[in-house]
Amino acid sequence: EAQVTQNPRYLITVTGKKLTVTCSQNMNHEYMSWYRQDPGLGLRQIYYSMNVEVTDKGDVPEGYKVSRKEKRNFPLILESPSPNQTSLYFCASSYGELYEQYFGPGTRLTVT
Amino acid sequence: TQLLEQSPQFLSIQEGENLTVYCNSSSVFSSLQWYRQEPGEGPVLLVTVVTGGEVKKLKRLTFQFGDARKDSSLHITAAQPGDTGLYLCAGGGSNFGNEKLTFGTGTRLTIIP
Numbered sequence: 001e002a003q004v005t006q007n008p009r010y011l012i013t014v015t016g017k018k019l020t021v022t023c024s025q026n027m028n029h030e031y032m033s034w035y036r037q038d039p040g041l042g043l044r045q046i047y048y049s050m051n052v053e054v055t056d057k058g059d060v061p062e063g064y065k066v067s068r069k070e071k072r073n074f075p076l077i078l079e080s081p082s083p084n085q086t087s088l089y090f091c092a093s094s095y096g097e098l099y100e101q102y103f104g105p106g107t108r109l110t111v112t
Numbered sequence: 113t114q115l116l117e118q119s120p121q122f123l124s125i126q127e128g129e130n131l132t133v134y135c136n137s138s139s140v141f142s143s144l145q146w147y148r149q150e151p152g153e154g155p156v157l158l159v160t161v162v163t164g165g166e167v168k169k170l171k172r173l174t175f176q177f178g179d180a181r182k183d184s185s186l187h188i189t190a191a192q193p194g195d196t197g198l199y200l201c202a203g204g205g206s207n208f209g210n211e212k213l214t215f216g217t218g219t220r221l222t223i224i225p
Contacts, residue, residue: 042217090154103154
């Protein structure tokens with residue numbers, strides 16, 4: 001089954017404790033992206049990657065890192081999480097010139 | 113940042129009624145995508161429109177891209193409870209290329225049986 005998977009689905013952590021949210025897709029898509037979704041603010045793009053070893057900032061990159069060492073994986077790294085990074089995070093992959101997004105199921109992160 | 117405003121923010125109507133939701137911007141987009149998101153899940157693509165004035169139909173859903181490619185609408189005929197969800201529009205930026213999508217804040221639709 002073609003899909004985007006994220007782990008973990010739920011995470012509660014404390015301020016300053018480094019964490020990684022994994023994302024993997026099995027569709028051989030070149031493009032992958034991370035979004036956060038907050039009430040009243042909608043989906044905002046954090047980082048995106050056009051291909052292996054190629055990443056670029058989205059609209060809200062501060063406090064996040066990404067890497068793209070393999071085509072299928074695109075982990076999101078929070079080196080020192082803060083409470084304002086409490087949010088619902090989505091990974092997505094895409095192909096083609098219209099970049100129609102295939103989303104993962106989401107990761108709900110709470111930073112206390 | 114190019115902004116997409118969706119209206120209304122919330123809409124609750126009876127089963128069988130018709131409705132229209134809107135996605136507006138002051139910026140021109142090269143393409144416009146519509147997604148539906150259900151609780152606990154990621155958004156799912158419904159349709160993409162790319163040409164000014166384009167109309168696409170998906171069963172009871174009709175999508176239109178404005179002539180100037182700055183706005184779009186979604187019309188649902190004879191709404192069903194299964195149409196309940198958060199509807200999101202997303203624009204592919206003509207300034208940055210389609211790879212940098214801008215999402216609207218969404219319209220949360222509830223269909224009452």
